[in-house]
Amino acid sequence: xxxxxxxxxxxxxxxxxxxxxxxxxxxxxxxxxxxxxxxxxxxxxxxxxxxxxxxxxxxxxxxxxxxxxxxxxxxxxxxxxxxxxxxxxxxxxxxxxxxxxxxxxxxxxxxxxxx
Amino acid sequence: xxxxxxxxxxxxxxxxxxxxxxxxxxxxxxxxxxxxxxxxxxxxxxxxxxxxxxxxxxxxxxxxxxxxxxxxxxxxxxxxxxxxxxxxxxxxxxxxxxxxxxxxxxxxxxxxx
Numbered sequence: 001x002x003x004x005x006x007x008x009x010x011x012x013x014x015x016x017x018x019x020x021x022x023x024x025x026x027x028x029x030x031x032x033x034x035x036x037x038x039x040x041x042x043x044x045x046x047x048x049x050x051x052x053x054x055x056x057x058x059x060x061x062x063x064x065x066x067x068x069x070x071x072x073x074x075x076x077x078x079x080x081x082x083x084x085x086x087x088x089x090x091x092x093x094x095x096x097x098x099x100x101x102x103x104x105x106x107x108x109x110x111x112x113x114x115x
Numbered sequence: 116x117x118x119x120x121x122x123x124x125x126x127x128x129x130x131x132x133x134x135x136x137x138x139x140x141x142x143x144x145x146x147x148x149x150x151x152x153x154x155x156x157x158x159x160x161x162x163x164x165x166x167x168x169x170x171x172x173x174x175x176x177x178x179x180x181x182x183x184x185x186x187x188x189x190x191x192x193x194x195x196x197x198x199x200x201x202x203x204x205x206x207x208x209x210x211x212x213x214x215x216x217x218x219x220x221x222x223x224x225x226x227x228x
Contacts, residue, residue, distance in 0.1 A: 004158075031213060031214050033215070033216075040220065040221075041220055041221075042119070042204060042206075042218030042219050042220045042221055043159075043204070043216070043218045044218075045215055045216070048213060048215060050213050058215070090158055090159070092159075094214045096213075096214050103149060103161040103164055104151075104159070104161065104214070104216065105161075106158035106159045106160070107158055108157060108158045109157075109158050
């Protein structure tokens with residue numbers, strides 16, 4: 001199994017540009033998430049999805065958008081990139097049954113620099 | 116709101132030393148608790164978890180016990196190896212919260228031969 005696949009691994013954007021970070025999982029997980037990790041900080045939740053067609057904001061959603069048209073894919077869109085969005089972005093998925101959290105599977109991350 | 120506090124790092128140990136990384140939490144309900152590990156250049160991996168009070172999670176020689184009375188979930192290992200060098204994150208997930216995780220800031224562990 002590939003697990004959670006993120007692309008690209010690295011990207012440099014100029015201020016004001018836009019881009020989409022791709023995330024695909026092949027485990028048929030119902031829940032998917034986007035987190036950002038800033039140096040010396042824990043991960044902060046940007047957006048999450050509990051199933052195809054259902055998304056909601058996390059702790060730090062400003063400047064981002066998401067969609068979930070299929071169970072497998074959960075792309076993150078950055079509009080009008082700003083230096084404050086320089087970070088490492090992680091996509092994750094999880095499976096929940098009977099309310100129990102079985103833990104996440106993380107992608108390997110996308111390192112984004114906005115200059 | 117819910118939060119997780121970890122001891123600041125870096126923690127520097129010699130091989131075969133005993134490891135403790137402290138983690139305390141604040142939560143309104145009955146969360147599940149997790150430890151994740153991040154090796155250099157990689158994503159986070161689930162190390163262990165506990166879903167209710169007094170549960171002990173264990174994996175690869177690491178252990179942590181869910182202590183409701185002290186709201187703690189300290190990570191321990193009896194004898195660390197150089198290969199344990201990584202960043203360790205404590206996290207919680209509220210029941211009914213769509214498995215959303217709240218992370219601590221992470222603790223970097225460096226183990227020297």
